[in-house]
Amino acid sequence: MTLKKTAAGLALLTMMITGAACSSAPKQAASPAPTAAASAAPQATAESQDAVNMKGYIAARIAEEKAEYLFAEAKSKDGGFILNPVAADSKEKAVKFLSNYYDAAMADKLAAHYLTDQTADGAIVTNKTSFFPTNLLDSKKEDITYDTANTKDQVKFTTKDGVTVTTKKVNDKFVLADIAKK
Template identity: 75%
Template sequence: MTLKKTAAGLILLTVMLTGAACSSNQPKSSPSPAATTTTTVAPQATAESQDAVNMKGYIAARIAQEKVEFLFAEAKSADGAFILNPKAADGKEKAVKFLSSYFDTAMVDKLTAHYLTDQKADNAIVTNQKSFFTTNLLATKKEDIAFDASNTKDQVKFTTKDGVTYTTKKVNDKFVVAAVQ
C-alpha cells in the first residue's frame, strides 16, 4: 500500500511539474532572446541593394515605353491610320490619366503633345506614327545599359549603348519615367 501511495505521489508530482513547465508565465511584453534576434535581422534582410533598385528603375522605363506603344501605336482605324487605343483611352484626358501611372507630369505632357494630332479617324484621335523614343528599350538587355554611379533609392538614371539617358524617380513607392534625353 505504501508503494502504491508513493507511485501515485510521484505520478502526481510529475504531472504538476510538467504542467508548470509547459505553462511558463513569461511576460508578453518582453520577447525572448530568439525573437529579439529575428526582429533585429528582419529590417536588414529587407534593405534593397542599389543594383536591385537600378533594375526596378530600368524595368519601370521598359514598361512605360511598352504602355506608350500600346496607347499610341497599336490600334488602327479602318483606313489603316494609327489611332489612340480605345481599350485604354477615348480622349486626351483619359490618355493623360493612363500615362500618369508610368510617367511624371512633364513627360506625359511631352508624350501627348508628340503623339496626339487634331485629326480623327473612326471617331478616334489619329496618332503620330513617329516614335517619341529614339531607343527601343524593349529590345535592350541589362548588359546594354550603363547605370549612373550617383543613383539613389529614389532616383535611377541609366544610359543606353546608343547614348540615350533615361531618368526614373520613385513616386508613391513606384518608379516613373521623369526624363528621356
C-alpha cells in the first residue's frame, strides 16, 4: 500500500513540476522579438487593372446567365417560356432578383423586354427573343478588347462581334450597366 501511495505521489509531483515548468516558460519564447522581415510587413497592393477588367467581364457573363435562368429556363406545360417561379412570380420580384446582377435601369429594361401580359400555368409568359445582341456565355476572354479608359469602378469591353458591354461597381461588386451592338 505504501508503494502505491509513493508511486501516486511521485506521479502527482511529476505532473505538478511539468505543469509549472510549462506555465512559467519565458515570455520571449512565446512571442519572439520582431525581426527586420516582420517589421517590414507587406503593404496592401492595389488591384491591377487587368484583374479589375476580368471581374467586370465575369460579372457581365454572370448577369447574362441569371437573365437566362429567370426568363428562358422555365417552361409552361405547353412548352412556352415563363418567368422562373423559383426566382420570381411578379415583375417586382424579377426586377429585385435582377438588381443583384444589373444596375437599376438595366434591370427595368430586361423586365420590360422579357415580361409579357400573358400568363400560362399561373406564371408570366416571357418573350422568346433574347435581349442580348451577343451571347457572352459563348465568348472567351481572348475575344474581348478592353477599353483603355477603364477604372477600378467601371469596366467597358467590346466583343469580337462588335458588342460593347459596360459594367460598373455598385456596393463593391460589378453589375451590368449597358450592352449594345455598335
